[in-house]
Amino acid sequence: MIDLxxxxxIYQKPGEAPVKALEGVSLRIGAGEFVAILGPSGxxxxxxxxxxxxxxxxxSGEYRLDGKAMSSLSGRELARMxxxxxxxxxxxxxxxxxTTAAENVQLPLLYSNRSDFAERSQAALEAxxxxxxxxxxxxxxxxxxxxxxxxARAIVNEPLVILADEPTGNLDAAAARNIxxxxxxxxxxxxxxxxxxxxxxxxxxxxxxxxxxxxxxxSDSPTETLLRSA
Amino acid sequence: xxxxxxxxxVGRSLIRFKGRSVLxxxxxxxxxxxxxxxxxxxxxxxxxxxxxxxxxxxTDVITVGSGRGMWAGGGSDxxxxxxxxxxxxxxxxxxxxxxxxxxxxxxxxxxxxxxxxRVVVVGTGAQAPQVRRRTASEGAYLDEADVGARxxxxxxxxxxxxxxxxxxxxxxSTIFLDNVPFKVKGVLEPLGVSPHGDDQDNVxxxxxxxxxxxxxxVDYLQQVGYQVADPTRMVDTAAAIVAxxxxxxxxxxxxQNDFYVIQPTDIQKRLANSFGTMKLFVVLICAVAFLxxxxxxxxxxxxxxxxxxxxxxxxxxxxxxxxxVRGQILWEALVIALAGCAIxxxxxxxxxxxxxxxxxxxxxxxxxxxxxxxxLIGVLAALVTGALGAWLPARRAGRLDxxxxxxxx
Numbered sequence: 351m352i353d354l355x356x357x358x359x360i361y362q363k364p365g366e367a368p369v370k371a372l373e374g375v376s377l378r379i380g381a382g383e384f385v386a387i388l389g390p391s392g393x394x395x396x397x398x399x400x401x402x403x404x405x406x407x408x409x410s411g412e413y414r415l416d417g418k419a420m421s422s423l424s425g426r427e428l429a430r431m432x433x434x435x436x437x438x439x440x441x442x443x444x445x446x447x448x449t450t451a452a453e454n455v456q457l458p459l460l461y462s463n464r465s466d467f468a469e470r471s472q473a474a475l476e477a478x479x480x481x482x483x484x485x486x487x488x489x490x491x492x493x494x495x496x497x498x499x500x501x502a503r504a505i506v507n508e509p510l511v512i513l514a515d516e517p518t519g520n521l522d523a524a525a526a527r528n529i530x531x532x533x534x535x536x537x538x539x540x541x542x543x544x545x546x547x548x549x550x551x552x553x554x555x556x557x558x559x560x561x562x563x564x565x566x567x568x569s570d571s572p573t574e575t576l577l578r579s580a
Numbered sequence: 581x582x583x584x585x586x587x588x589x590v591g592r593s594l595i596r597f598k599g600r601s602v603l604x605x606x607x608x609x610x611x612x613x614x615x616x617x618x619x620x621x622x623x624x625x626x627x628x629x630x631x632x633x634x635x636x637x638x639t640d641v642i643t644v645g646s647g648r649g650m651w652a653g654g655g656s657d658x659x660x661x662x663x664x665x666x667x668x669x670x671x672x673x674x675x676x677x678x679x680x681x682x683x684x685x686x687x688x689x690x691x692x693x694x695x696x697x698r699v700v701v702v703g704t705g706a707q708a709p710q711v712r713r714r715t716a717s718e719g720a721y722l723d724e725a726d727v728g729a730r731x732x733x734x735x736x737x738x739x740x741x742x743x744x745x746x747x748x749x750x751x752x753s754t755i756f757l758d759n760v761p762f763k764v765k766g767v768l769e770p771l772g773v774s775p776h777g778d779d780q781d782n783v784x785x786x787x788x789x790x791x792x793x794x795x796x797x798v799d800y801l802q803q804v805g806y807q808v809a810d811p812t813r814m815v816d817t818a819a820a821i822v823a824x825x826x827x828x829x830x831x832x833x834x835x836q837n838d839f840y841v842i843q844p845t846d847i848q849k850r851l852a853n854s855f856g857t858m859k860l861f862v863v864l865i866c867a868v869a870f871l872x873x874x875x876x877x878x879x880x881x882x883x884x885x886x887x888x889x890x891x892x893x894x895x896x897x898x899x900x901x902x903x904x905v906r907g908q909i910l911w912e913a914l915v916i917a918l919a920g921c922a923i924x925x926x927x928x929x930x931x932x933x934x935x936x937x938x939x940x941x942x943x944x945x946x947x948x949x950x951x952x953x954x955x956l957i958g959v960l961a962a963l964v965t966g967a968l969g970a971w972l973p974a975r976r977a978g979r980l981d982x983x984x985x986x987x988x989x
């Protein structure tokens with residue numbers, strides 16, 4: 351599903367020393383996996399997510415998504431891939447203010463050709479247990495509910511991969527639990543889930559943990575071995 | 581792109597940012613108002629002039645006058661025009677239906693009992709109603725007997741009637757013009773105010789023979805209007821008149837006329853010329869108005885894009901490409917522009933119809949109203965303005981880096 355070969359990302363601001371956010375990262379994530387990318391801030395995990403999510407192009411290296419090479423795609427084709435293949439979940443939800451839950455969920459459908467947007471957004475909201483809140487504005491929902499709306503938005507177009515960047519960072523324990531359960535449920539249905547976090551405990555919810563350190567992969571192992579060694 | 585969703589999203593977005601939408605639309609409203617007002621004013625001035633000119637120089641009337649005329653620099657070094665010249669033209673030029681000799685004697689005091697008024701005195705002949713298209717609305721016009729006998733009879737304009745008689749009928753009464761008694765024969769059709777602001781109803785019309793003999797004490801004529809039977813033969817008829825006049829005045833070959841001839845087409849050309857210049861200024865004024873509103877749209881959409889950077893970043897993350905994000909901003913601006921245009925047109929229409937009677941009374945404006953072309957021009961200009969103003973912000977929005985945009989909050 352996700353296949354990174356020696357991917358590097360170097361930020362170069364004029365007059366400053368180049369910053370190597372990622373350095374020769376090679377990583378394969380198969381379809382249906384649930385992987386946590388674990389690392390402290392500055393380890394390059396957000397850059398990795400941006401590259402995997404096609405929001406940013408690597409400086410060097412090869413990235414294949416769903417079997418297709420991404421380096422040759424145009425901006426428009428990348429946008430299409432983001433729309434069909436990837437669902438994002440952000441730490442700060444990124445819901446549109448003064449817009450209802452249903453309309454927020456429909457946002458990715460705006461850029462697809464699907465006409466059954468009402469049914470789809472309803473189904474997605476049902477999947478996150480918020481079908482009764484569809485006419486509520488984002489500001490009328492709790493943090494946990496807002497993040498569930500964001501997850502509904504991520505899954506509404508039935509993506510192959512969900513990329514979640516610190517999705518529980520702003521939530522209390524109960525709400526965080528609920529969010530993780532939703533990811534697991536999606537994963538059980540076959541969706542690949544990539545969870546980016548700095549939280550060891552949260553990472554252990556995944557079935558595989560990739561540790562990033564200073565832009566390189568420090569370790570990559572199934573969660574069972576981690577738990578056994580602990 | 582999902583069209584029906586996209587339309588809803590644009591509408592939703594405009595409602596979400598009401599203040600911004602209103603501000604952006606306001607510039608367009610003002611521009612459309614300005615454009616419609618200026619266009620209507622120009623149209624009204626044109627209409628008023630046309631009506632006035634049609635009265636002064638009807639399309640089937642050739643005007644001949646003493647001297648070289650104001651457009652040839654004036655001067656009267658030759659002979660003035662006399663009645664015998666007019667008779668010669670009438671007897672030897674074919675295709676002339678009627679002639680009107682008009683002689684203006686200027687403003688004079690007219691008295692009735694205790695009341696008096698300053699009124700413009702005009703001398704005409706019996707054929708004036710046919711040539712000048714102004715007859716008596718009450719009583720009767722001058723007849724050939726009045727003119728031949730130098731009868732002391734008069735017709736009054738409605739303003740003069742009001743000043744001298746109030747609401748009672750003046751017909752049969754006696755007025756005093758320079759202390760000479762005249763019997764009132766009729767009331768003239770009202771004409772209203774001329775474009776120069778003169779009240780064309782503050783007049784008294786008497787036989788031109790009386791004006792020449794008693795008031796001006798001259799034996800020559802100021803101006804004659806010849807009504808031609810066939811306006812398409814205007815040029816030939818005018819040439820024939822010129823030939824007769826030159827012969828009458830004994831003007832040899834190669835020497836200038838000592839009289840002037842005005843054909844209606846000359847007047848039309850002059851009018852078209854002056855209004856061409858005016859049109860240019862009207863267009864410039866409208867262009868400046870719309871340029872300013874384009875800048876307002878630019879500012880408003882610029883702020884909007886800046887405020888919504890993270891939203892636009894999110895849209896890119898969920899699959900919007902550059903043209904789609906750019907299109908969203910452009911469509912928002914176009915909807916704002918169209919709404920502003922509609923509101924402006926309605927406001928302008930209401931204002932114009934509310935003030936039309938007042939303008940007609942004060943300045944004699946006729947034909948005030950919104951024309952279809954003014955509306956079309958307004959809509960087109962508003963659309964161009966919206967697109968022009970929103971283009972730069974929309975391009976900026978389209979090119980946003982989603983990673984950086986998502987980091988903004």
